[in-house]
Amino acid sequence: MKKTLSLLTGLFLFASPTFAAETTAANVQASVDMLWVMIAAILVFFMHAGFAMVEAGFTRSKNTLNILMKNVLTVAIASILYFVVGYAIMFGDSVGGFIGGSGYLLNGVEDVGFFLFQAVFAATCATIISGAVAERMKLNSYLLLTIVMTAFIYPVVGHWVWSGSGWLTDLGFVDFAGSTVVHLTGAVAAITTVLFLGPRLGKYSKGKVNVIPGHNIPIGALGVFILWFGWFGFNGGSALAADPSIVPHVITTTLLSASGAIVSSALYTQFRFNRIDPSLTLNGALGGLVGITAGCANVSIGGAVIIGLIAGVILVEAVRFIDARVKVDDPVGAIAVHGICGIWGTLAVGLFDVSSGLFYGGGASLLLVQIIGVLAVILWTGATTGVVAFVIKSVIGLRVSKEEEIAGLDFAEHGSNAYELRDTIFSTHSSISPEFGSELVEKLNGLPNGKASTSAN
Structure with a gap:
């Protein structure tokens, strides 16, 4: 005991004094910004619980474990691949405004917090596919598609828009938090895969569309609330700083757009089908959230309500059109929610942007740029996903027996x-x-x- 006390005393005597870094306004602001982005990243990560609940609740009970495994594996695979290669392709030094070429394995990257925030976004994009292909796609085939999606297809789109030197950025394309970059990209990959995959058994027979109900709508509703909660971080965190002039506005427009979409989808289904449809109303909330994601920082609060109201109606008709007219079997409505409402949200920026939108005297130039961006992402994602799906189908098959x-x-x-x-x-x-x-x-x-x-x- 005496020897221990003597040793400790000696260490104290010979220890070099250390001093905390000087506290400045800039240091405090940087710490607050970092804290907000980390909280937002955690909220976005929690959205995966929402995706899992929505997909499980809106499908049949015999496929629940498979859906849970797809979601949890998507997060893990996407995080690792985005660390290895995805971040470099998305935010590395630009090659012709098309693709990044540096920062693999985060080599030379100092802002790890920014990487974390973007990594959870990448996983969100990939998991959109999971719901659309539910109940009939092989797990290993889905995981192969997820690998290509998170390592290459999605990061290229992100580079075009968010790297600061992408060709769509140079055109003036606006997508604050990802109506196109995240949601439309995931939805186009989903519909492309579903076209190769085909509908579930019994979905369409003799020209008739058969309803295959989900087994647990309460779980689906819980998933919607979790997603709505996480979306405040999804959109609010995209400011990348605790900026009091932006973050409160973004979170408010996010809340009101989703609320408007819920009201309009409920009322529209009452008008259309003589009853409020629970599943479509729940998906209406997600449609409103996707719809405001591109312009949440650029539109007024009133504009956000209008965007949400329109998104709710678009969602109902899109689900009906995709399911009954095009006969594309999407068990959870992911293509309508993330794809059609993603397109609407992106184009809505060209209409409602308070500085450059058509309705605010800015002319049609921004709207034209938004259209170009939407078409470019559809072509890129559809073509690359089509190639990947074709190869997988030819080699190991996409569908279970x-x-x-x-x-x-x-x-x-x-x-x-x-x-x-x-x-x-x-x-x-x-x-x-x-x-x-x-x-x-x-x-x-x-x-x-x-x-x-x-x-x-």
């Missing part, structure tokens, strides 16, 4: 279920053959294809 789809991806892909459904799935009244069930079990146990073990215990 008919038997696996009927059984549900929880058991087919993971050998388990989110709920106790085994008795229901393999009952004598089930449309699934008993041989299929035993074959899956034996595959999970490492036995030869469909051949049961004959050894006695």
Whole structure:
């Protein structure tokens, strides 16, 4: 004990004095800015819980585990790939205004906080695909698409708009928080993949559109509230500083646009179908959020309400058009929410921007630039995703077998279920053959294809 005290005394005597850095107004402001961006990044990360709940609630119970695995793996894969290559492509030194070429593995990057904020955005873009392809896409095929999406397709779009030296930035394109960069990019990748994938079994038969209801709308509603909550960080954090002249305005326009969309989608479904449709109204909230994301810092508070009101109506008609007219099977409405409302939100900037919008005397030049940006992102994402989907389909296939789809991806892909459904799935009244069930079990146990073990215990 005495030796320990002597040693500590010696250390105190010979220790060099240290002094805290001088506190200045600039240091305090930098700390507050950093804190706000970190809080916003955490809010955006929490949005993935919302995506998982929306997708799980709006689909059938037999696919819940598969949806949860897709969402959690998307976050992990996207974060790592964005660290390795995505950030460099998006924010590295520009090559012709098209792609970044430096900063791989964050080499030379000092602002790690900015990387973190952008990384959670990249994961958000990729997870949009998950809902649209739910209930019939192979997990490994989805993950391969996620890899290309987060490592290359999305970062290129981000470089065009947010790097500060991209060609769309030079044209004057405005997308404050990502109606096009994040949401439209994800939606175009989703619809391209769905076109290769095809609809779920039983969705369309003899020219009729069949409704396949979700198993837990309360969970879906919880997901919507989580997404709405996280969106305050999604849009507010895009200011990249705790700027009192921007952040409160952005959060207010975000709140009011979503509120307007909820009201209009509810009233419109009452008018259209003689009842308020819960699923469409819940998706209306997300449509309003996507719609305001591009212009949340550039439009007035009144303009945000109008954008939301229009987004709610657009969402209802877009879901009907995609589902019934085009016959593209999107179980959660992701293409309408993120794609159609993303286009509307981007074009709305050209109309409602208080400094350059058409309705504020700025002429049609900004609106034209917004149109060019939307078309460029659609062409780029559609073409690259199409190539990737074609290669995956040709090599390993995109879709699970008919038997696996009927059984549900929880058991087919993971050998388990989110709920106790085994008795229901393999009952004598089930449309699934008993041989299929035993074959899956034996595959999970490492036995030869469909051949049961004959050894006695």
